[in-house]
Amino acid sequence: MEKEGRAHHAHVLVVPMPGQGHINPMLQFSKRLHYKGLRVTMAITKSLVKSMHGQTGPIRLETFSDGFDDGFKIENNFVEYFESLKKVGPQTLTELIKKQESLGDPISCVVYDSFLPWVLDVAKQLNLIGAVFFTQSCAVSIIYYYVQMGLLTVPVAGPVTSIPGLPPLAIPDVPSFVYLNNESYQAFLTFVLSQFPNIDKADWLLFNSFDKLELEVVNCMAKLLPVKTIGPAMPSIYLDKRVESEEGYGLNLFNPNADTCTNWLNMKETGSVVYVSFGSLAKLGDEQMKELALCLKESNNHFLWVVRQSEENKLPSNFVEETLEKGLVVSWCPQLEVLSHKAVGCFVTHCGWNSTLESLSLGVPMVGLPQWTDQPTNAKYIEDVWGMGLRAKVDEKGIAVKEEIEACISEVMEGEKGKEIKKNGIKWKELAKEAVDEGGSSDKNIQEFVALLCQAP
């Protein structure tokens, strides 16, 4: 009886890394698990919960400590933050899991962010199923895996052609930690490689991607690791519409200017607006910010630009006032609502993995201005593999000048390549939906995962 009872009430604990680009897909995956009959709790750090807005719907929230319960800005000291989380987290997360047991609601499986490998050790000590969730593409993950296994020497000195399933990658196409060599990047490289050493103990490897999107790499990777794609992990309302979901992701670390954006977009013509955003973390250099601002000011297009509060001081003086006629600058927006609005014709993006998947799945052409981490590789795929946009070329200082950005925007919105890109957009939109819809590749993988949890002793 007990086994059967547990089988129908498998309770999953989902532990994302504290960051918008990690919580978003893991919350959506949680909603899919819930839709398939599991109970799901998400564990968030006490420090993060203070700065969050929104709702998690049917997903319960519990908190644990990262050692900074009064708040901490990760971007101020990344190394200090993750050291504290790794030191304090195992104990406080164990307490959270034991508390569920004492409440008669035991956890049977922990799904953890691949950047928090210590969570797997916690799960295994408590005899729980451990599933790792990768929030970056399969292509990027296999590159890091090769580095970790000593099969690719860093910093790379020339094009990377040795990884099966990947197209030849020039130096600027690989993740920045793999081609740059300085002290702070060393810490990041160590961090991204930490995803792999204990991975053989994980029962499941889940990737926020879908098979047809990364077919060759998924097939090659499957020979090394038991890869299961489960994405795109976006609100169902934008894809198969089977799972009850909000229009947004649910939890925001920044306050979105939702009505302002929608009202403004409603007054614009179809396909006429350039949407510009660099996600939750990327910081543009002063010069890059100036070139982009001049490009937007001088171009003929309307634009909606997300400039986070911490970046505002880089805007040229009076920029907002001088561009009121054609532009709207906000500190955060409901990105999915914006991307799916018919007025938006192009997305100037940093090519973060979620932004890339969202744009692809909604068929919105992109102009890539990748900044660091996995973004260069995503930009390469956007342009050369998926045919979903153009990557702005940079000068010898690494800056994409205003003429270059403008040329890319024009080509994507009105040029010959733009026509091809729009056609591809229709294809990817369809394939993304197919993957998560009933019987699709991601849906089958999620179903298999759920079935395993339901059988677990």
Ligand code: UDP
């Ligand atoms: N996002 C948003 N509003 C914004 C900018 C971004 O809701 O104004 C969301 C976006 O939809 C995506 C996430 O924030 O889901 C950013 O993740 P991504 O991987 O693209 O970039 P990161 O922030 O991790 O660099």
